Amino acid sequence: MTQCVDFIVVGSGMAGASVAYELSERGASVTVLEAEEYAGYHTTGRSAAFYMVGYGNDVVRGITLSSEDFYNNPPVGFCNYPLLKPLGAMYIAKSEQLPQLSAVHHQVSQVLGNVALVDEAFVYDKVPELKPGIDAGFWEPNSREIDVASLLEGYIKLAKRSGVAFVYNAGVTGLDREGEQWRVETAKGAYIGKNIVNAAGAWGDKLCAMAGAQPVGLEPKKRTVCIAKAPEGLEVHRWPLTIDIDETFYFKPESGNILITPADETPSEPMDAYPDDIDVAIGVARFEEAMDVKVTTLKRQWAGLRTFAPDRSPVVGYDTSVTGFFWLTGQGGYGIQMAPALAKLAASLALGGGVPDSMKKYDVSAEAISPARYQLLK
Numbered sequence: 001m002t003q004c005v006d007f008i009v010v011g012s013g014m015a016g017a018s019v020a021y022e023l024s025e026r027g028a029s030v031t032v033l034e035a036e037e038y039a040g041y042h043t044t045g046r047s048a049a050f051y052m053v054g055y056g057n058d059v060v061r062g063i064t065l066s067s068e069d070f071y072n073n074p075p076v077g078f079c080n081y082p083l084l085k086p087l088g089a090m091y092i093a094k095s096e097q098l099p100q101l102s103a104v105h106h107q108v109s110q111v112l113g114n115v116a117l118v119d120e121a122f123v124y125d126k127v128p129e130l131k132p133g134i135d136a137g138f139w140e141p142n143s144r145e146i147d148v149a150s151l152l153e154g155y156i157k158l159a160k161r162s163g164v165a166f167v168y169n170a171g172v173t174g175l176d177r178e179g180e181q182w183r184v185e186t187a188k189g190a191y192i193g194k195n196i197v198n199a200a201g202a203w204g205d206k207l208c209a210m211a212g213a214q215p216v217g218l219e220p221k222k223r224t225v226c227i228a229k230a231p232e233g234l235e236v237h238r239w240p241l242t243i244d245i246d247e248t249f250y251f252k253p254e255s256g257n258i259l260i261t262p263a264d265e266t267p268s269e270p271m272d273a274y275p276d277d278i279d280v281a282i283g284v285a286r287f288e289e290a291m292d293v294k295v296t297t298l299k300r301q302w303a304g305l306r307t308f309a310p311d312r313s314p315v316v317g318y319d320t321s322v323t324g325f326f327w328l329t330g331q332g333g334y335g336i337q338m339a340p341a342l343a344k345l346a347a348s349l350a351l352g353g354g355v356p357d358s359m360k361k362y363d364v365s366a367e368a369i370s371p372a373r374y375q376l377l378k
Contacts, residue, residue, distance in 0.1 A: 002189070002191055003192070005028075005029040005030060005031050005191075005192070005193045005194070006023070006028040006193065006194050007023055007193055007194070007195045007197055007350065008032075008033060008191055009023075009032045009197040010172055010196065010198055010200050010207055011033075011199035011200045012034035012040065012156070012166055012168075013040045013042065013043055013199065014040065014044045014148075014151070014152055014335055014336055014339045015201070015328050015329070015331060015335060015339065015342070015343070016197070016199035016328075017040075017152055017156050018339045019343045019350075020032050020159045020164045020166075021158050021159040021164070022343045022346070022347035023197075023350065024159055024162035024163060025162060025347075026347055028347075028351065030163075030164045031164070031193065032164060032165065032167065033170045033186055033188075034168045034169075034170060035169070035170065036168065036169070038168060039152060039168075042202070042272065042273070042304065043202070043304050043305055043306065044148065044152055044335075045148075046225070046273075046303070047148055047336050048252075048259055048261065049145070049148045049336035050143060050145055050241055051067075051068070051071065051143060051144045051145075051146050051337045052064075052089050052143040052241070053065060053112055053115075053140065053142065053143070054089065054091065054104055054107075054108045054115070054138065055333070055334060056333075056334045057311075057313060058107070059364070059368050060313065060314075060334045060338060061107070061111065062111075062359065062363055063314070063341045063342050063345070063359070063364055064337045065111055065112075066345075066356075066358055066359040066362055066364060067338055067339065067341040069358070070340035070341070071083045071084050071146070071340065075154075079147070079150040079153070079154045081147065082147070083150060083151055083154075084145065084146060084147075085144055085147065086144050087145050087240055087241060088141045088142075088240035089139075089143035089243065090127070090138065090140070090241070090242050091104060091137060091244070092123060092130070092134050092137050092242060092244060092245065092290075093134070093135060093138075093244075094135055095135045097245045100245045100246060101117065101138050108138075111362065112142060115138065115140050115141075117138055117139075118136065118137045118139045119136060119137075120134060120135055120136065122137060122139065123136070123137040126139075126238075126242075127239050127240070129291050129292050130242075130290060130292070131289075143241060146336055148336055151336070155343075167186070167191075169188060170186040171186060171187050172184055172186055173185045173187065174210060175207070175210040175211045177211075177323065177324070180194065181193065181194055182211075194324060195324040196211065196324060196326065197346075198211075198325065199328045199329065200329065201305065202220035202268075202270035202271075202305040202307045203270045204216075204218045204329035204330070206270060208319070208325070211319075211325045213319040213321060213322040214319065214320065214321055216309055216327070216329075216374040217309065217310050217374060218307050218308070218309060218315070218329060218330055219307065219310070220268045220269065220270055220307045221264075221267055221305065221308060222264065222265070222267075222279075222306075223264060223304055224262060224264050224280060224283060224302075224303045225259060225275075225283075226259075226260050226261070226275070226280050226300065226301040227254055227260075227299045228258045228260055228287075228295045228297065228299070229258075229295075229296065229297040229298070229299055230257050231293060234293065236256065236258055237253050237256070239251075240252070247263045248262070248263055248286060249262050249263055249283060249286035249287060249290070251291075257299060258293075260283045260287045260295075261283050262282040262283035262286055264282070264283075266279070270305070271305070273303040273305050274302075275302055275303040276303075280301050284298075306331075306332050306333040306335075307330060307332065310374070311373075312332055313330070313369055314328075314329070314338070314342060315328075315371050316342065316345065316369040316370070317366060317369065317370040317371055317372065318350075318371075320375040326346075326350050328346050341356075341358075341364075344356055349366060354366065
């Protein structure tokens with residue numbers, strides 16, 4: 001008979017791996033089930049991850065800010081290199097976009113003191129290759145690149161040290177509540193747990209249907225990214241992440257090359273996402289329209305799914321109608337930057353606690369992320 005654990009986490013991407021670690025640190029027994037042959041195959045492994053407080057709504061911003069201490073001071077043995085790499089981020093705006101720029105500055109300046117609205121001269125000093133027409137920018141110097149691979153590997157390594165079992169090629173085929181336990185059928189056999197953690201990303205509503213829970217309206221959306229070869233002699237490493245204030249594209253240096261995305265959000269079924277040529281072409285065209293730089297060679301291109309709840313805040317908490325079914329989904333395009341604090345918050349809520357004090361100062365509340373905000377309306 002399979003041993004009953006406290007939590008069965010479905011999905012070993014950043015959400016599943018991080019919450020498994022945090023639960024195990026609090027003494028819970030955990031098994032992680034992953035449909036693919038390795039962790040982070042779908043969304044985590046395809047992220048152009050960036051720690052950027054200006055990115056996302058107020059809820060996302062609070063959780064992102066609460067994650068900074070972990071990034072700067074991970075647990076002993078977590079990783080061999082810093083998780084964050086300095087780069088900086090700059091929103092750019094034409095004259096007709098200035099109201100949007102001011103709105104973002106107002107929101108972020110409430111919680112960060114070193115951000116600033118900057119003039120045309122500042123923008124072109126940071127990115128001289130921008131074509132004429134940019135009137136102002138919003139500069140966020142605290143923004144940094146995230147070492148996604150090291151973050152995921154660190155969570156898995158420390159979780160395993162705490163006794164967490166990771167089972168791969170174990171896609172869930174059935175869920176049944178038997179008394180006080182869940183029986184989870186997979187391609188690798190059956191597993192028994194007191195609680196299920198739904199960290200299935202784009203497949204979150206499908207897993208909830210297996211459990212007989214109420215869906216929360218998760219919307220997987222495809223994001224396309226490509227890596228362009230930098231022209232000879234162009235020092236792209238000088239650039240910050242540069243993003244149009246209306247988020248119609250962004251670009252940043254990437255290992256001596258240029259990462260470009262049209263910032264698309266194409267609705268999609270849960271799937272192994274692939275890039276469409278037209279979306280890649282749109283991204284390149286928007287980059288070339290903004291920059292006096294010609295793209296001649298694409299070195300790589302890919303697509304991933306970013307899964308949103310309707311209000312674009314994560315969905316975290318126990319289901320309102322099915323006992324022992326815990327949601328950890330809907331991270332959208334902010335899952336990596338939120339991961340450390342969101343995992344701590346999820347583990348606390350799953351074990352019957354509340355919002356950690358370190359997060360309350362950023363007005364993070366359990367109600368703002370609870371699945372009840374959707375399920376009680378049905």
